[in-house]
Each structure stands twice: as C-alpha cells, then as structure tokens.
Amino acid sequence: MRRKLVAGNWKMYGTLAGNADLLDAVRSGMEQARNVDCAVCVPFPYLPQAQQKLSGSGVKWGAQNVHQMDKGAYTGEVSAAMLRDFGCSYVIVGHSERRAYFGESSHLVAEKFLAAQRAGLIPILCVGETLEQRENGATENVVAGQLDALIDLGGVQALRDAVVAYEPVWAIGTGKTATSAQAQAVHTFIRQRIASHDGQTAAELCILYGGSVKANNAPELFAMPDIDGGLIGGASLVADDFLAICRAGART
Numbered sequence: 001m002r003r004k005l006v007a008g009n010w011k012m013y014g015t016l017a018g019n020a021d022l023l024d025a026v027r028s029g030m031e032q033a034r035n036v037d038c039a040v041c042v043p044f045p046y047l048p049q050a051q052q053k054l055s056g057s058g059v060k061w062g063a064q065n066v067h068q069m070d071k072g073a074y075t076g077e078v079s080a081a082m083l084r085d086f087g088c089s090y091v092i093v094g095h096s097e098r099r100a101y102f103g104e105s106s107h108l109v110a111e112k113f114l115a116a117q118r119a120g121l122i123p124i125l126c127v128g129e130t131l132e133q134r135e136n137g138a139t140e141n142v143v144a145g146q147l148d149a150l151i152d153l154g155g156v157q158a159l160r161d162a163v164v165a166y167e168p169v170w171a172i173g174t175g176k177t178a179t180s181a182q183a184q185a186v187h188t189f190i191r192q193r194i195a196s197h198d199g200q201t202a203a204e205l206c207i208l209y210g211g212s213v214k215a216n217n218a219p220e221l222f223a224m225p226d227i228d229g230g231l232i233g234g235a236s237l238v239a240d241d242f243l244a245i246c247r248a249g250a251r252t
Ligand code: 13P
Pocket: 009, 095, 167, 171, 172, 173, 174, 175, 210, 211, 212, 213, 231, 232, 233, 234, 235
C-alpha cells in the first residue's frame, strides 16, 4: 500500500507573524498523526522559518520553484542545493501558474525536476489540463505530453524518487473540484502511461490530486485507489482545514 502524502502549497501568501502560528499549529496537530506524510511548500524567504519551526517534527517542508542549473550567473534565481541548505525535502516543479504566467515549458520543467533530484530533493511534478483542453477531449494528450517530456529527458527511473500531482487548471482556486471519478480516471491514465515503461515505478509512484481540495471533499478523493493524497492551496493556509485534510489522508 502506498502511503498518503498531503502537501500544502502556500503560493505567494503569508507573513512572518502569521506563518509562525500556522506552522506551530500544523506541527502540534500532526504529532499524533502516524499514517500520513505531511509537508508545506512555502515561499523562498520563509524557508528558514519553516526549518526552524518544523525541524524534529514529522512535518517536512519544501519550496515552490527551483532553477534548472546547479549554479551560475542567474541573478535572482535559487538553486536546488540552496533549498537543501535550508532542509527542504520537496520542491514543486511545473505548477500550472508557472507554466501559464512564467512561460515554463514541459522541457524546462523536466530540467528543473532533474536539478532537484541531483541535489537530493523530491520533486513534485504538476501536470494538468485547462478547461478548454478538457472540453476538447485533450486531457490525456496534454498530461501525456507533460509526463513524456520528463521521461524523454530523464528516463522513467527519474520517477522513482518523485511525486506527481494531477492538478486540473480549471479546479485550482476555483472551488470546482474534479469529481473523485474524474480525478481517478486521470490518475489511472498517469499510472498506466508510466507502467508502459516500468511497472514497479508506476506501482510505487505517489500521485497527488490538487484543485480545491477541502476538508469536506478530501475523504472521497483520497478513497480512490490511485489518489495518494493531495496538493493543497487555499486550505493549507488555515491550520484546522489543513489538519482535517491530513487526517483524511491518515484514515484512507
Ligand atoms: P487550491 O487548493 O487553492 O485550489 O490550489 C491548488 C493548487 O494549486 C495547489 O498547488
């Protein structure tokens, strides 16, 4: 059985003072939770705070982006080794907001994914279609292309120490969640596509669902056989909501 992972994605929210309360509450709320992995992906400047507040607890932390090169003259960018310096376990790559607003191609996302692994981080690769793509019946093609870019560059073995997050763009921050059946269908597709390269990697891969996951819909989503947890945006900013989602992960 794959273990569930619930990861928060704070996006560009937070203040030093507000985060302190949130991190303390998540840390203490997770003390009793044994059967679920939990992480928060925070903006770069808050990584030292996450490290200080979460070190020694079961809650891991990570970042939301990383540069694809190991080092160099790339003013304003942050390398994977720097994230490791601040104790990160995870980094999100290819979030749809990065693809849409910052022009990140699937090839670039694959480079970032591999840079993260070179530094010992676990990349969380986001994939997912827009509403228009879904309505045109292109969901599987889009998701396949996003996965294939990584497999072409890094081989299927790159997915051994990694997480994939299916995040339909139309469900992100909109309050519209994919139904558990819609999400399960795409998760199955992702697992089968990877299984066509390597069955064991596919069977062991953690595939998260993201897009308006809340405490009230998490139990049904997490009960699906190929949904291994969630990548949580808005609800990860409220400790009680995030902890309730983590508890749903521990139960399923
Ligand atoms: P919401 O949970 O706010 O829809 O955000 C999902 C997301 O983008 C997580 O990466």
